[in-house]
Amino acid sequence: MIHKILIANRGEIAVRVLRTAKAQGYRTVAVYSDADTHALHVRLADEAVRIGPAAVNASYLNAEAILDAAQRTGADAIHPGYGFLSENAGFAEACADAGLIFIGPPASAIELMGSKRRSKVAMQEAGVPVVPGFEEAGASDEALQQAAETVGFPLMIKASAGGGGRGMRLVQEPGELADQIQRARSEARNAFGDDELILEKAVIEPRHIEIQVFADTHGNVIHLGERDCSIQRRHQKVVEEAPSPFMTPELRAAMGEAAVKAAKACHYVGAGTVEFLVDRERNFYFLEMNTRLQVEHPVTELITGQDLVDWQLQVAEGVELPLQQDDVTLAGHAVEVRLYAEDPADSFMPQTGTLVDYTPAPVDGVRYDSGVQTGDTIPPFYDPMLAKVIAHGSTRSDAIRRLRRALEDMRVMGVTTNRSFLSHILGHPVFIAGEATTAFLDKDFLDAPTLHPASPSLTELGLAAIVLAHQAGEAGGRWSNSLPTALPFRLATGDTHHELALQWHNAGKVDVIQGEARVSLVVVAIDGTELDYIDNGVRQRCQYHSDGDHLYLQQLSRSLHVCDVTHAPASALEGSASDRVLASMDGAIIDVRAEAGQTVKRGDTLVVLEAMKMEHPLVAERDGEIAEVHVSAGSQVKRRQLLVKLTSDDASNEGATA
CATH class of the missing domain: 3.30.1490.20 (ATP-grasp fold, A domain)
Structure with missing residues (x-):
């Protein structure tokens, strides 16, 4: 019998495993890097052990440090979560050698299915269709x-x-x-x-449909239905749902049978996922098998009523599966999205910073698997996923509606996220019709406004100025007395500055003025977190959080970060010079292709930055000659740090950044 479980992971999956483990009475141990000293999973565990510095290779991929943490705390089992060491056959073997229970499949199954080449050959031999x-x-x-x-x-x-x-x-x-x-x-x-x-x-515009399988040590193997993960960006899943709107009972039976064959072929134990591509004619082909719990497992939990982490723990203790195949029933519909700290309007650039407000909205049927809370810092060293938001309903429409409301109403301020991007996907006619394929984002969603930088409206700037004026005590006698002159503001959104003015009148009326443009608003109430106002006869609410001169506004799925630079010196308002290439975010330099004296063209890659498990080429935005190179491969850099400088070009007014 397992007594104490060490979770060899971080973020939302560590929190997810902790929740079930503690509910079932197990003692828990967290591990953490220097970057995660105050992380949520560390605070929730019964015990925690530091395993190294922030870099992944020195911490969460350091098998020796993790095994040492288990020995020090007396843990008798290790749950690897997903990612990191979860599909590392050597780590599974090392756990066994140390007398620890690895809550996952045998090392032999991990090794076989971890090779796309060998697993494909094995599936052909097992009679599973392959591409x-x-x-x-x-x-x-x-x-x-x-x-x-x-x-x-x-x-x-x-x-x-x-x-x-x-x-x-x-x-x-x-x-x-x-x-x-x-x-x-x-x-x-x-x-x-x-x-x-x-x-x-290449199977053109297929569906990506996967089957959840489970096996125990007594030879029982079943599947728990499918998940449709067709909406993807750069082959990474964005939206997942169960059941698939493309599924038929006959196809489910055939794919389920193939998935069970795949699991039996590698003598599988525990939770696994067999992924398939499905073409327009519903022909399906084996893609890969993930030998771990999937990110999207909650949608299966919601439609089956089962706790898959609990199943993992039972199987690890040698218990038979709680259900047989005929006992599995699917009820209702579930949809999941992955909330990331990234900017869809800037090529999905991962974001770092502090979450000044993270407050999930209470919506019936909605579950949040969060790895963060208010005040947490989002570091550059790991995947930028903040949470999974999952909705369940009796119908697909119910689930979509609830999920979209949850995204629009939750407060996420301090870092840019893909919240609006996700909300727009859920409202897209192709998705609502259940017709999205893996080509959806590149074909049907390419021109979505959320993918392109958008200037704030005069109304949004006015709301920001109203809040700032209120905080500064410049709001005109609590919205009741007229001020004789307009109050000027200079607000910055990114590198863009906006000049406007507020003119107060009686009964809370405020005119927002920018040149010849003008909008009129009526302030009803303001309480430190929410502004209640009337715009064109419609009463609305805008959420906000202030941090000094920085203000974060949020209304439905629209977010805005404003900095009050009204009283800033002119020198502080100057943008980047045209001859500078700056770091787009915190990270490590893995390649430098520029050297002093080199002639470069606009668009040439000068430096490659690695952050949040992705490579980011940083390019010159004008022709010129390299004057200075300030970094080398292996350098750790901060956001907007100067990396490369070109010779001055007074004729250029364009800033060269990444």
């Missing part, structure tokens, strides 16, 4: 290029050891192949320490 392709062991660049002629274009390059979209490239034309092979190898090597690649025929 046609090329999966020769250790294939050279030349062998891949030759095989591509047989596979045909378009095709997919995939890292054999990969996951999460890293080391994966879609190649449309033969001329792109050599460069994409090199990029895929580099990314795979950096992400997994293994640059082996395979090729697959």
Whole structure:
């Protein structure tokens, strides 16, 4: 019997496992890096052990430190969560060698399914349909290029050891192949320490549908239905739902049977997911098997009424599965989105900073699996996911409606998030009709406003100025007395400055003036967190949080960060010079392609920054000559730190940033 469980992970999955483990009476141990000293999972666990500095390789991927933490705390089992060491066969073996129960499948299953090449061969032998392709062991660049002629274009390059979209490239034309092979190898090597690649025929605009399987140590293997994960960005899932709107009973039975075959073929134990691509004619092909709990497991929990972490713990203790296949029932519909600290209008650039307000909205049928709370700092070292927001309803429409309201009403301030992006997806006609494929974001959603920078409206700027005036005691006798002159404001949103003025009248009326433009608002009440106002006869509420001169506004899915620079010196308002390339965020420099005296063209990559598990090329925005290079490979940098300087060009008015 397990007594104490160490959770070898962080963020929302660590919190998720802690919740069930503590509810079932287990003692819990958290591990943490220096960046996570005050993290939520650390505060919730019964005990916690520091395992190293912030860098992943020195902490959450440090198997020796994690095993030492288990020994020091007397833990007798380790739950790996997902990511990090969850699919590391060597770590599973090391746990067994240390006398610890690894809450996951056998190392042999992890090793087999961790190789896209070997797992594909095994699935062919087991009678599971696979995508046609090329999966020769250790294939050279030349062998891949030759095989591509047989596979045909378009095709997919995939890292054999990969996951999460890293080391994966879609190649449309033969001329792109050599460069994409090199990029895929580099990314795979950096992400997994293994640059082996395979090729697959690209299935155009498929559905991505996966089957949740579970197996125990008594030979029982069942599936718990499917999840539709078709909406993806860079091969990473954005929205997941269960059941799939594309599913038929016949297809579910066939895919479920194939998934169970896959699990039996590798002598599986515990929770696993078999992923498939499904074409327009409902032909399905094995994609990969994830030998762990999936990020999207909550949608399966909500439609089956089962706690999959509890199932994992029971199986780890040698208990038989609580249900047989005929006992599994699916009730209602569930939809999940992943809330990230990222900016969709800036190529989804990951964001760092402090969450000055994180308050999930209470909505019936909505569950929040959060890894953060108000006051937490979002560091640059890890995946930027803040939470999963999941809604359940008796119908798909009910679940979508509840989820969208939850996103619009939750307070998330301090860092830019993809909240509006997610809300707009849930309201898109193609998604609502259940017709979204893996091409949805690139085909149907490409022109969505949330993907492009948007200037604040005069009304939004006026609301910000009203709040700032109220806090400064300049609001005209609590909205009752007229002021003889307009009160000027200079507000900054990013690098853009806005000049406007407020003119108060009786009964809370405020005119917002910007040049010849003017809007009239009526302030009803303001309480420190919410502004109640009337705009064009409609009474509305705007949420806000202030932090000195910084103000965060939020209304439905629209967010705005404003800085009051009304009294700032002119020198502080100048933008970046045209000859500077700045770090786009905190991170590590992994490649420097610039040197002093070098001539560069606009768009040339000068530095490659790695942050939040992604590579970010930083480019020159004008032609010129390199004057100074301030970093080298391995340098740790802060957001907006000067990396490269070009020779001065007074004729250029464009700022060169990443």
